[in-house]
Amino acid sequence: MQVCSMAYNNFKNNMKNYTMFFISMIFSVLILSNFFILMCGDALKVLGEANANYTKMIVQMISCVLSIFIFFFIWYTSNIFLKNRKKEIGLYIFMGVDLKTIGSIYFIEMMLIGLTSCVIGISLGALLSKFFQMIIFRLAGFKVNVTLNITGDALVYTFIVFMTIFIMMSIKGLVSIMRSKIINLLNAGQKVEQMPKINVFTYMIACVSFGAMLYGYYLVKLSNINVFKTLLLVCIGTYGIFYALIPVVLKFLISRKSILYKGENIIAINSVAYRIKKNYTTYATISLLTACTISVLGTAVSMKNLYTMSLENDTLYSVSFASKEAIHTKEIEEILLGIGKKEYAVDTTIIKAKSTLKNVEKWQVSDYNILSYEQFLEILKMNGNEAAITKVDEEMVEGNKVIYIQRPGTLASLIKTKEITIFDEIYEVSEGGIRFKTLGSLLNEVTLVVNNEIYEKLKMQGENIYFYGIKIENEEQLLDQGTMEVITEELRPYFNEDMKSQVGLYKVEGVSWLRVVYAIGAFLFLVFILAEASIIYTKIYSDAMEDKDKYKILAHIGASKEDLRRAVGKEIAIFYALPLTIGLIDSFFAIQVLGDFLSENLLGTFIVSAAICVGIFIVSYIVSVAHFKKIVKVVC
Amino acid sequence: MKEILKIRNVYKEYGIKGFKTQVLKGISFTVEEGEFIAIMGPSGAGKTTLLNLLSTIDKPTKGEILLESKDITKLKSRELSQLRKDSIGFIFQDYSLLDNMNLMDNIALPLALGCKKSKEIEEKVIAIADTFGLKEHLKKYPYELSGGQKQRGAAARALITNPSVIFADEPTGALDSKSSSDLLECLRRVNEEKKATIIMVTHDALSASYTQKVYVLSDGEIKCQVGKGNDRKEFYGRIIDLLATLGGTR
Numbered sequence: 002m003q004v005c006s007m008a009y010n011n012f013k014n015n016m017k018n019y020t021m022f023f024i025s026m027i028f029s030v031l032i033l034s035n036f037f038i039l040m041c042g043d044a045l046k047v048l049g050e051a052n053a054n055y056t057k058m059i060v061q062m063i064s065c066v067l068s069i070f071i072f073f074f075i076w077y078t079s080n081i082f083l084k085n086r087k088k089e090i091g092l093y094i095f096m097g098v099d100l101k102t103i104g105s106i107y108f109i110e111m112m113l114i115g116l117t118s119c120v121i122g123i124s125l126g127a128l129l130s131k132f133f134q135m136i137i138f139r140l141a142g143f144k145v146n147v148t149l150n151i152t153g154d155a156l157v158y159t160f161i162v163f164m165t166i167f168i169m170m171s172i173k174g175l176v177s178i179m180r181s182k183i184i185n186l187l188n189a190g191q192k193v194e195q196m197p198k199i200n201v202f203t204y205m206i207a208c209v210s211f212g213a214m215l216y217g218y219y220l221v222k223l224s225n226i227n228v229f230k231t232l233l234l235v236c237i238g239t240y241g242i243f244y245a246l247i248p249v250v251l252k253f254l255i256s257r258k259s260i261l262y263k264g265e266n267i268i269a270i271n272s273v274a275y276r277i278k279k280n281y282t283t284y285a286t287i288s289l290l291t292a293c294t295i296s297v298l299g300t301a302v303s304m305k306n307l308y309t310m311s312l313e314n315d316t317l318y319s320v321s322f323a324s325k326e327a328i329h330t331k332e333i334e335e336i337l338l339g340i341g342k343k344e345y346a347v348d349t350t351i352i353k354a355k356s357t358l359k360n361v362e363k364w365q366v367s368d369y370n371i372l373s374y375e376q377f378l379e380i381l382k383m384n385g386n387e388a389a390i391t392k393v394d395e396e397m398v399e400g401n402k403v404i405y406i407q408r409p410g411t412l413a414s415l416i417k418t419k420e421i422t423i424f425d426e427i428y429e430v431s432e433g434g435i436r437f438k439t440l441g442s443l444l445n446e447v448t449l450v451v452n453n454e455i456y457e458k459l460k461m462q463g464e465n466i467y468f469y470g471i472k473i474e475n476e477e478q479l480l481d482q483g484t485m486e487v488i489t490e491e492l493r494p495y496f497n498e499d500m501k502s503q504v505g506l507y508k509v510e511g512v513s514w515l516r517v518v519y520a521i522g523a524f525l526f527l528v529f530i531l532a533e534a535s536i537i538y539t540k541i542y543s544d545a546m547e548d549k550d551k552y553k554i555l556a557h558i559g560a561s562k563e564d565l566r567r568a569v570g571k572e573i574a575i576f577y578a579l580p581l582t583i584g585l586i587d588s589f590f591a592i593q594v595l596g597d598f599l600s601e602n603l604l605g606t607f608i609v610s611a612a613i614c615v616g617i618f619i620v621s622y623i624v625s626v627a628h629f630k631k632i633v634k635v636v637c
Numbered sequence: 638m639k640e641i642l643k644i645r646n647v648y649k650e651y652g653i654k655g656f657k658t659q660v661l662k663g664i665s666f667t668v669e670e671g672e673f674i675a676i677m678g679p680s681g682a683g684k685t686t687l688l689n690l691l692s693t694i695d696k697p698t699k700g701e702i703l704l705e706s707k708d709i710t711k712l713k714s715r716e717l718s719q720l721r722k723d724s725i726g727f728i729f730q731d732y733s734l735l736d737n738m739n740l741m742d743n744i745a746l747p748l749a750l751g752c753k754k755s756k757e758i759e760e761k762v763i764a765i766a767d768t769f770g771l772k773e774h775l776k777k778y779p780y781e782l783s784g785g786q787k788q789r790g791a792a793a794r795a796l797i798t799n800p801s802v803i804f805a806d807e808p809t810g811a812l813d814s815k816s817s818s819d820l821l822e823c824l825r826r827v828n829e830e831k832k833a834t835i836i837m838v839t840h841d842a843l844s845a846s847y848t849q850k851v852y853v854l855s856d857g858e859i860k861c862q863v864g865k866g867n868d869r870k871e872f873y874g875r876i877i878d879l880l881a882t883l884g885g886t887r
Contacts, residue, residue, distance in 0.1 A: 258745075
């Protein structure tokens with residue numbers, strides 16, 4: 002009982018001391034609970050059944066990732082928390098309390114913190130969930146009324162996930178206390194870290210890790226198939242760079258007295274070099290996390306672009322038809338004109354050709370829609386995409402060259418198609434990256450543009466498909482069930498058995514989940530970046546506490562407040578800049594690979610997200626410096 | 638000889654109104670250039686307070702302290718930093734070397750902060766390290782050095798700017814007797830060869846016997862002073878006698 006009351010008193014009296022830890026925990030619960038509420042609630046139902054299922058699946062995946070992230074976050078913060086309290090624990094031992102009792106006090110205290118932050122976090126989460134969902138839906142561009150809708154399941158899940166992680170970490174702390182030596186606990190505050198030793202081995206690791214990074218990037222430039230090898234190499238490389246390369250560089254700087262002895266450099270550089278060994282895992286992890294985070298945003302933006310692109314491709318024609326037999330275009334047009342005026346229509350015949358590759362898997366065999374170059378230009382002119390014509394020229398279809406247009410709705414292509422075999426002839430793809438809008442999304446095949454000669458040849462071998470697509474004004478009326486029934490009835494006489502048709506707007510609805518994914522991705526990006534900044538902040542804060550004595554000495558030997566401020570500014574700037582720079586380099590390559598993979602140009606996304614990261618880090622930097630200055634001020 | 642430090646009627650009180658403790662009660666003395674003096678006295682006599690006042694870390698309640706004829710009690714924070722950088726050197730009991738830089742950088746610190754040329758700094762560091770017998774240890778970090786080496790390093794750091802006056806607060810407090818005498822010998826040599834002015838606070842009569850003059854402080858006042866004759870041993874004897882007469886230190 003006494004143990005319990007002691008733990009409770011500790012908890013009550015120390016509230017102020019562990020504000021930072023407390024806030025981090027509440028923040029974690031808050032985010033987690035919001036995702037669980039979104040996952041379990043009805044909010045996603047507004048997207049329609051199919052969309053809601055997709056989105057739910059993605060939210061589930063994200064909740065998993067988030068749980069893992071929170072696992073590491075709690076691991077990290079509770080480690081720092083325990084470290085800050087080791088001296089206090091040492092004092093208990095001195096007073097004759099045995100390790101088992103101290104361990105229990107610590108454990109109960111942790112449980113109190115965990116439960117309190119869990120309760121506060123869940124309540125806040127429940128309160129803010131409406132707000133959170135409003136942001137998500139607003140970002141996604143849905144105009145829906147979000148109602149406060151919280152299920153018990155969501156709260157229970159949050160509680161279970163968070164408390165499981167928290168209890169695991171508390172037990173870890175407990176074990177670490179039980180196994181620690183009294184002398185280490187008592188001296189925890191004043192333990193002298195040693196300067197990292199630089200030897201031949203370090204130089205080797207530095208070279209190898211730098212090489213691994215370069216080789217990784219080289220590999221992925223070579224071919225996208227190497228993505229996983231690159232991922233591994235870059236991870237190893239990043240850790241190696243922080244473990245060896247940066248210490249080597251710092252050692253070089255320390256030996257160059259002309260740089261080192263320039264004012265406050267001597268304080269800042271030595272301090273960074275001294276700390277890097279202890280902190281390298283944190284910084285490397287933050288670098289990689291930055292890369293992941295920016296990639297997440299890149300994916301989210303691609304999803305949105307993909308959605309927009311599908312939208313444009315799907316609604317290229319209000320209604321489209323394809324058939325092996327001639328289509329009664331005139332009659333059909335007349336019926337549809339009853340809804341709205343014609344904007345444009347494409348009436349054409351294409352060739353359907355079979356891929357005849359031998360010895361390949363079944364999924365690799367596909368049909369192709371063949372267009373002649375002239376026909377291709379004609380369609381682009383007719384359907385309002387004239388601007389795209391400047392991207393092609395006749396050279397692209399010279400001889401055996403063809404222009405390759407991906408299947409509508411293709412998300413990503415890992416392998417770039419370079420050659421195509423049709424009727425035992427091999428054709429070379431000259432352009433495969435641009436998604437030209439030609440036939441809309443009715444025909445779900447790859448479209449090839451060839452020169453007239455080949456077109457004529459293939460005409461003999463393949464089969465003809467008649468295609469008719471029409472774009473009309475007021476096409477929203479087609480979404481009205483009544484109107485649609487009337488039109489279907491009117492069109493019935495002109496349908497034949499193998500005729501395919503599609504109403505663009507219907508198809509679009511099927512992919513609206515992509516927008517939600519975008520919104521959630523963007524939100525996660527912000528959460529992760531904030532978490533990263535807060536990790537660096539906590540790190541610097543605990544460093545600052547250790548450094549108090551150092552600043553006292555410096556003040557005594559004549560360092561002015563200005564000197565100290567500049568030194569602190571430089572030191573903190575380096576600590577923020579190092580992981581950020583490496584992280585941005587990593588993500589620059591990651592996002593290029595991702596862009597290649599999704600056939601998207603993500604450079605813009607990279608620049609925006611990099612700017613946001615830099616912005617958040619700068620704010621965090623300013624707060625850190627202000628905090629540090631306060632400590633320095635107390636000293637001087 | 639030139640007067641370097643002049644203390645006139647200095648008082649220092651601590652605490653809030655109604656609960657004031659007077660630590661220093663009207664101290665006056667003068668230190669001339671090239672002097673090596675010790676301030677002795679029992680615990681609580683105000684030795685460290687006096688040293689803090691002299692070395693600009695703290696300000697007196699009343700009185701004047703003139704360092705090179707400048708009243709340091711009236712200087713602003715920026716000017717004080719400049720003064721510490723240029724004219725004052727410190728040696729502390731707990732060495733006060735920074736753990737995160739090697740001995741060379743530690744000694745170079747005051748000069749680097751003073752924005753001197755790096756070549757010049759390096760030469761000076763090596764020269765002074767030689768004086769203190771630390772030349773082989775320059776690349777080592779404080780945790781790789783013995784207590785004596787650390788304290789000599791701290792002394793080297795204090796002296797590298799050629800300050801007008803050096804303050805040492807119980808510099809031998811944490812050292813064994815061999816390291817103590819090494820350090821004091823170094824200080825004495827620097828005092829004789831470079832005419833450095835040194836003011837040292839100490840408990841230890843043996844340490845005090847290395848100086849030229851001893852002020853004995855008790856209850857916030859200077860009770861008496863002893864000057865060195867020709868012989869250090871004899872001087873040591875006289876200090877012990879004096880302390881015994883005054884009721885003894887610990």
